[in-house]
Amino acid sequence: MDYEEPQFFRVMQYAARADRDVVDMVSGNPDWDPPEGLRDGLRDYAEADAADYQYPPSVGLTGHRDEIAARRGVDRNRVLVTNGAGEANHLAMTGGLHHFDGTEVLLTDPVYPYYAGRANFIGADRSFVPVAEDNRLRPADVRAAASDETAVIVVNSPNNPTGAVYGADAMAEFVAIAEENDALLVSDEVYDHFDFSGRFASALDADSPNVVATNSFSKTMAITGFRVGYAVFPPEDGPTGALLERARTQHMLTNVAGSRPAQYAVTRALKTTAPDYYAACRRRLERRVDAFCDALAEAGAAYNRPEGGFYVLARFPDFPGTFENVYELIDEAGVAGMPGEVFGESRSDWIRFALVTPRVDEAAARLAAYFE
């Protein structure tokens, strides 16, 4: 089967091989510390009984699912713990494609490339709804694109790469569109703790049998290497209850189970981390957004000021977001971003910068000097 390999590692490798200092703004790996409770949990785990070194329940540790269920306001039974949001998205998308009649996955342009690659990989037809100039995803555009052929609609808010946050009205519309077309709305909410707008709304608010919400602790707790995420499926006794059972089986056949120590440590962190931790992480990013965007403005670049998430899209005069130009910036400016063309046609003139480095000011100064 033909599928596209996401290109992040290609650029990261190029940057690592460069024979000069490069500010890495390619991938979404947080550069800050996880909550202290996470380290405490890990330390304790080292001394755990031999039994705790064995398989956890395939659906995830019960206490871990309880913490998630309480936060999401759902029954524990609906929570399936996965190897990151990546697996949660995979289970939700394959489940929707299998469960509903259509053969199409509806995505946005620009799109987080893993969705597009995955849709191809699982043999779905793909259709892309362009987001508006202001980076909003208009419900009317999604409605016009959805049809009987649609099995799955994937949305992501706060969005990678646009930084858009979809408010309650838009989210309710996306849910309604999935229901009207007998399709599944997969709502990827991994950046929910990084909402600068105060407008973030979860698709779970709609309480619909046509919604799977996915999330993870990769970004929230700065632990992309731990691989702990989850999906909240519709209730088992509802009209789409089969989605959950199928996802559990697929998860078990693929992974047997997730990582027990990682889930244990995250559970400890969930129990012990005060809201200040999350607020401080959000404020740190907001400061970086301000500094980077101000510098881009001075450099004469167009840019989006994100409403949430880690990323800024920038467009420099006569400098489209190709791999060639991104390599040029690595070699000549010492700043590595991601070519806009990997996110789809609509942002192919743009370059995406991840603000997960303390060197945001320096990167902005280097870009300004290069484009002077």
Ligand SMILES: Cc1ncc(COP(=O)(O)O)c(C=O)c1O
């Ligand atoms: C929109 C989006 N979804 C999912 C992921 C992957 O998350 P995880 O590490 O939990 O698999 C990322 C990572 O960058 C992302 O940007």
